[in-house]
Amino acid sequence: MSAPTKIRATARDGITEVRVLMQHEMENGRRKDEAGNLVPAWYITEIKALHNGKIVLEGRFGTAVSKNPYLVFRFMGGATGDKIALSWLDNQGNTRSDEVAIS
Amino acid sequence: MEAGVNLGRRNALKTGGGLGLLGLLAVAGLIRPGAASAERLKAAFEAKTMGEALDALGVLVPENSSAIQLTAPDVAADGAVVPVTVESSLSRTEQILILVDKNPTMLVASFVIPEGTEGYLATRIKMAQTSNVIALVKVNGKFYRASKEVKVTKGGC
Numbered sequence: 390m391s392a393p394t395k396i397r398a399t400a401r402d403g404i405t406e407v408r409v410l411m412q413h414e415m416e417n418g419r420r421k422d423e424a425g426n427l428v429p430a431w432y433i434t435e436i437k438a439l440h441n442g443k444i445v446l447e448g449r450f451g452t453a454v455s456k457n458p459y460l461v462f463r464f465m466g467g468a469t470g471d472k473i474a475l476s477w478l479d480n481q482g483n484t485r486s487d488e489v490a491i492s
Numbered sequence: 493m494e495a496g497v498n499l500g501r502r503n504a505l506k507t508g509g510g511l512g513l514l515g516l517l518a519v520a521g522l523i524r525p526g527a528a529s530a531e532r533l534k535a536a537f538e539a540k541t542m543g544e545a546l547d548a549l550g551v552l553v554p555e556n557s558s559a560i561q562l563t564a565p566d567v568a569a570d571g572a573v574v575p576v577t578v579e580s581s582l583s584r585t586e587q588i589l590i591l592v593d594k595n596p597t598m599l600v601a602s603f604v605i606p607e608g609t610e611g612y613l614a615t616r617i618k619m620a621q622t623s624n625v626i627a628l629v630k631v632n633g634k635f636y637r638a639s640k641e642v643k644v645t646k647g648g649c
Contacts, residue, residue, distance in 0.1 A: 417618070446603060446604070446609055448603040449601065449602045450601050451600055453592060454615065455616040461613070462613055463612050
């Protein structure tokens with residue numbers, strides 16, 4: 390079970406800034422464990438951010454996004470109480486979606 | 493058993509893709525940009541050289557642009573976590589891509605910027621060694637570029 394994505398969204402002067410911290414190992418598939426076995430690739434491949442159900446950012450990741458991916462983006466509009474949702478999909482088919490209200 | 497079968501199929505679909513017919517056609521310039529964007533992006537993420545990555549993305553020769561500000565540290569002590577910020581003041585920035593020249597795979601991330609979202613993005617990336625970090629910004633179907641060298645003390649890829 391994946392850990393929840395931390396999202397903080399603040400609206401100011403007509404612009405909403407969204408800070409996101411996803412919890413994911415982001416294994417690149419080239420690292421070896423203590424026993425010398427290759428650790429299989431395990432990383433987020435797609436992310437999507439929604440503001441009240443409308444897409445405000447879509448992203449695709451390779452393996453070189455840091456562990457526990459961090460993102461900051463900004464969009465026009467947004468008001469206190471509006472919903473910001475962030476969902477991700479990883480290369481093993483796991484998904485996660487979290488939602489916060491703009492403060 | 494059901495889940496196992498589905499997983500097998502999913503993997504087959506994934507690995508079966510590779511560069512893919514659409515990707516190959518796109519690289520060959522037989523498909524107009526956009527028609528095969530998902531396939532192209534997939535190929536770009538698998539690219540091992542900058543040339544391959546740019547080909548897969550359908551980027552011809554990206555123009556350097558001072559309207560793109562790429563912020564990254566001069567020296568990164570830990571290559572596992574290198575903060576990068578891309579800010580594009582080009583109007584109607586459609587896409588922002590982040591690449592690292594000397595990583596085992598060049599393309600780090602690609603973002604689609606819908607109308608109403610600013611051409612601004614901050615994230616953290618992994619770098620294997622000292623290299624140029626490159627931001628590509630797509631505006632009106634054309635790519636612009638900014639780059640910055642980051643010295644990496646301890647590789648973290």
